[in-house]
Amino acid sequence: MILNSVGIVGLGLMGGSLGLSLKHLLPNTKFIGYDHNETHKKDAIELKLVDKVTDNLNDIFDCELIVLAIPVDGIIEILQNIKSIPKESTIIDLGSTKKQICDNIPSSIRENFVATHPMTGTEKNGPNAAFDGLYTGKTVVLCDTQNSGKTQLKLVEQMYKLLKMNIISMDSTTHDENAAFISHMPHAISFALANSVMKQKDPKNIIALAGGGFRDMSRIAKSSPAMWESIFKQNKTNVLDSIGYFKKELEAFEKLLENEDFVALRAWMSDANKLHDILK
Amino acid sequence: MILNSVGIVGLGLMGGSLGLSLKHLLPNTKFIGYDHNETHKKDAIELKLVDKVTDNLNDIFDCELIVLAIPVDGIIEILQNIKSIPKESTIIDLGSTKKQICDNIPSSIRENFVATHPMTGTEKNGPNAAFDGLYTGKTVVLCDTQNSGKTQLKLVEQMYKLLKMNIISMDSTTHDENAAFISHMPHAISFALANSVMKQKDPKNIIALAGGGFRDMSRIAKSSPAMWESIFKQNKTNVLDSIGYFKKELEAFEKLLENEDFVALRAWMSDANKLHDILK
Numbered sequence: 001m002i003l004n005s006v007g008i009v010g011l012g013l014m015g016g017s018l019g020l021s022l023k024h025l026l027p028n029t030k031f032i033g034y035d036h037n038e039t040h041k042k043d044a045i046e047l048k049l050v051d052k053v054t055d056n057l058n059d060i061f062d063c064e065l066i067v068l069a070i071p072v073d074g075i076i077e078i079l080q081n082i083k084s085i086p087k088e089s090t091i092i093d094l095g096s097t098k099k100q101i102c103d104n105i106p107s108s109i110r111e112n113f114v115a116t117h118p119m120t121g122t123e124k125n126g127p128n129a130a131f132d133g134l135y136t137g138k139t140v141v142l143c144d145t146q147n148s149g150k151t152q153l154k155l156v157e158q159m160y161k162l163l164k165m166n167i168i169s170m171d172s173t174t175h176d177e178n179a180a181f182i183s184h185m186p187h188a189i190s191f192a193l194a195n196s197v198m199k200q201k202d203p204k205n206i207i208a209l210a211g212g213g214f215r216d217m218s219r220i221a222k223s224s225p226a227m228w229e230s231i232f233k234q235n236k237t238n239v240l241d242s243i244g245y246f247k248k249e250l251e252a253f254e255k256l257l258e259n260e261d262f263v264a265l266r267a268w269m270s271d272a273n274k275l276h277d278i279l280k
Numbered sequence: 281m282i283l284n285s286v287g288i289v290g291l292g293l294m295g296g297s298l299g300l301s302l303k304h305l306l307p308n309t310k311f312i313g314y315d316h317n318e319t320h321k322k323d324a325i326e327l328k329l330v331d332k333v334t335d336n337l338n339d340i341f342d343c344e345l346i347v348l349a350i351p352v353d354g355i356i357e358i359l360q361n362i363k364s365i366p367k368e369s370t371i372i373d374l375g376s377t378k379k380q381i382c383d384n385i386p387s388s389i390r391e392n393f394v395a396t397h398p399m400t401g402t403e404k405n406g407p408n409a410a411f412d413g414l415y416t417g418k419t420v421v422l423c424d425t426q427n428s429g430k431t432q433l434k435l436v437e438q439m440y441k442l443l444k445m446n447i448i449s450m451d452s453t454t455h456d457e458n459a460a461f462i463s464h465m466p467h468a469i470s471f472a473l474a475n476s477v478m479k480q481k482d483p484k485n486i487i488a489l490a491g492g493g494f495r496d497m498s499r500i501a502k503s504s505p506a507m508w509e510s511i512f513k514q515n516k517t518n519v520l521d522s523i524g525y526f527k528k529e530l531e532a533f534e535k536l537l538e539n540e541d542f543v544a545l546r547a548w549m550s551d552a553n554k555l556h557d558i559l560k
Contacts, residue, residue, distance in 0.1 A: 119491040139489060168488060178486045181477050186497045189469060192529035194552035197461050199525070206458045207558045208448060209419060211399040215559070216496035217466045222556045225549035229542050236537055243534060245479070247527070249472035254523060257516055262509050269505035272474035276502045278487045279495070 001158045003029045007060030008067045009078060011035040011044040011053070013121060014094045015069025016130030018163075019049040024132060025162050034060050043127035061085050065155065068093040073230040076104045085112060090152040092116050096179060097234040098143040098172035111149035114156040115172060117141045117179065118165065123222035135163040143172040180238035184231060185246060187220050188239065191228075194221035281438045283309045287340030288347045289358060291315040291324040291333070293401060294374045295349025296410030298443075299329040304412060305442050314340050323407035341365050345435065348373040353510040356384045365392060370432040372396045376459060377514040378423040378452035391429035394436040395452060397421045397459065398445065403502035415443040423452040460518035464511055465526060467500050468519065471508075474501035 003026055008015045011033045019031050033050035034057060035041050041053045060066055061082060068075045072095040079101070082091070091113045095101055098115050105113050120138040122129060140160050145153055160167055170178075197203050197218075210218075232239055256265040283306055288295045291313045299311050313330035314337060315321050321333045340346055341362060348355045352375040359381070362371070371393045375381055378395050385393050400418040402409060420440050425433055440447055450458075477483050477498075490498075512519055536545040 119489050121491060121493070138491065141489060170485075174485075178489050181480065181486045182489045182494045183491065186473060186494050188533050189473065189530065190493075190497065191549050191552040192526055192533055193466060193469065194555040195529040195532075195548065196465075196522070196526040198551060198555055199529075200461065203555075204558055205450075205454075206461045207555070209399050209421060209458050209462045210559055211401065211418065211463065213401070213470075213500045214462045214466055216499055217470065218555055218559065219496055220493045221552045223549075223553075225546045225553065228549060229546050232537055232545065233540070233542060236540075240534060240537060242476070243530065246472055246476040247530070249475040249479075250469065250523065250527070252475075253468050253472055254520060257512055257520060260513070260516075262513060265512065266505045266509050268475065269471050269503075269508055271478060272471040272501040273503075273505065275474040275478055275483075275487070275498055278484055279490055279498065 001026070001155075001162060003064055003155075003159075005030045005032065005063040006065045006067060007032045007034065007063030008050060008069055009034045009057070009060055010069035010074075011040050011049055011127050011130075012069065012125050013129040013134070014118070015067060016044060016047070016049040016127045017132070017134035018067060018069065018094070019044075020047070020130055020132045021135055021163055022159070023048070023050075032059055032063060040127050047127055047130065049127055049130055061089075064089060065159070066091040068095070071095075071227045071230045072097050072101065072234050075101055079105050079109070079113070082106070082109055085109060088151060090114065090155050092156055094118055096183060096231045098141075098175045098179075100234045102144045102147070102172040110147055112152055114145065114148045114152050115143040116156065116160075117143070117175065118160075119183070123220050125224045125227070135160075135165055137164055137166070139166045139168055141175055142167060142169045143175050145169055176235050177238050180235055180242040181245075184235055184239045185242040187223060187228060188232070188243060189246065190218055190221040194218050281306070281435070281442060283344055283435070283439075285310045285312065285343040286345045286347060287312045287314065287343030288330060288349055289314045289337070289340055290349035290354075291320050291329055291407050291410075292349065292405050293409040293414070294398070295347060296324060296327070296329040296407045297412070297414035298347060298349065298374070299324075300327070300410055300412045301415055301443055302439070303328070303330075312339055312343060320407050327407055327410065329407055329410055341369075344369060345439070346371040348375070351375075351507045351510040352377050352381065352514050355381055359385050359389070359393070362386070362389055365389060367392075368431060370394065370435050372436055374398055376463060376511045378421075378455045378459075380514045382424045382427070382452040390427055392432055394425065394428045394432055395423040396436065396440070397423070397455065398440075399463070403500050405504045405507070415440075415445055417444055417446070419446045419448055421455055422447060422449045423455050425449055456515050457518050460515055460522040464515055464519045465522040467503060467508060468512070468523060469526065470498055470501040474498050
């Protein structure tokens with residue numbers, strides 16, 4: 001694919017990894033980064049996540065492809081500040097929520113915009129967490145694509161295919177419902193699990209016994225509070241609903257164990273096993 | 281270390297991996313396996329987890345070291361059926377609960393017995409899941425060691441050191457409390473998470489979006505219902521107590537989000553982050 005310039009706002013795990021991966025795939029493209037954190041700017045250049053950084057957002061808005069890789073409330077703010085960009089420019093975001101973002105794009109740039117959510121990440125953040133391969137083989141969701149320009153949509157699909165991603169399309173409402181179950185609610189659970197252990201009398205003695213199961217269950221409890229605050233804020237209703245469903249299941253477990261109904265308890269666990277017939 | 285013979289009851293993930301790893305470290309030792317599953321017996325021989333299998337438990341009881349690698353209710357049953365073994369013999373179990381096991385060992389073999397819980401495993405089970413390295417670098421808990429014979433305790437410590445494990449000692453009551461938090465309750469959560477997704481209208485559409493976070497959080501929901509039934513049974517009170525603490529935290533999250541108290545929500549997440557100052 002031919003792409004003259006890519007401007008990335010936010011040089012952390014997501015934006016930094018995208019820059020790094022695309023730079024290897026598109027050696028003739030110019031990559032410009034923007035970040036309000038001075039250390040991030042220096043690190044991004046040192047780690048070669050982008051070719052140069054700028055303090056002027058207009059340099060980013062002049063790029064052929066503009067990538068918004070910042071917390072979801074920041075995405076809405078920045079979109080509303082883009083007054084005018086060339087007709088052919090493409091803007092994408094990498095945010096974990098999609099409904100409020102899609103509902104708040106100024107109509108003047110609606111066709112320029114493609115809402116995307118790459119279903120990848122780690123518990124780490126910042127430029128040092130970025131790595132080539134974060135996107136490879138993962139799924140990316142494109143939302144409300146009927147409102148994006150054809151040229152823009154084609155470019156974005158080309159880019160994600162170049163990154164060897166599996167592209168799925170859905171409306172932003174369904175995305176946010178599903179993302180609550182598959183990502184947002186599990187993050188709330190992981191934070192709650194970490195806090196329940198940390199509030200015990202001697203957490204160190206408990207944590208000394210941690211094996212792979214606990215490590216996996218608590219890994220995402222290391223995620224950035226700032227980033228997750230705005231995700232929970234934007235997807236409040238779906239997150240609370242999905243926690244409701246989860247609590248119902250946990251309470252079913254409690255009841256079965258309290259009543260020592262081990263036949264039903266075993267059946268309940270066998271039902272859970274079936275998830276892995278679908279999740280390969 | 282010198283060890284003439286090891287008898288392993290249960291040739292699944294834990295017992296099979298122990299056989300495989302020790303065989304490499306102790307090439308002059310004879311390894312005999314016992315399993316009531318015919319396929320497991322064949323697989324264990326094919327995979328060279330043990331040198332031979334027997335249908336006669338007495339062949340196992342004749343070994344210098346007897347390893348009980350079966351579900352925790354089975355461990356209690358088998359211990360109560362061991363009438364007499366040589367004074368120098370050593371018996372260990374690898375079960376996830378310790379209190380009921382320690383409370384139910386016949387006094388005639390109490391000194392022969394060392395209660396151990398290697399804090400390792402995967403969501404898989406059976407001989408095919410066994411691998412050399414399952415134990416390497418992991419922690420093993422030894423419980424109520426004051427009731428074990430000195431020779432037996434020394435042999436078990438030597439064996440776990442040979443496997444490059446980190447040995448911790450504690451009483452079985454504390455073990456079961458801590459294991460509830462670090463292993464049993466997280467398993468209940470993972471099962472509940474899997475079931476909450478599976479009971480939605482279209483789980484496939486949700487699961488299509490699964491990234492690393494959900495995969496990690498739901499991995500142990502693949503664990504064996506038979507094995508976990510007996511763990512939950514034996515550690516009922518501690519499991520229910522720890523779930524109580526977890527639910528309190530999850531409900532704190534719900535309340536903060538409902539009330540849109542984002543300052544406190546961010547602080548709550550930062551508290552959870554601190555787990556990883558301890559869990560390296």
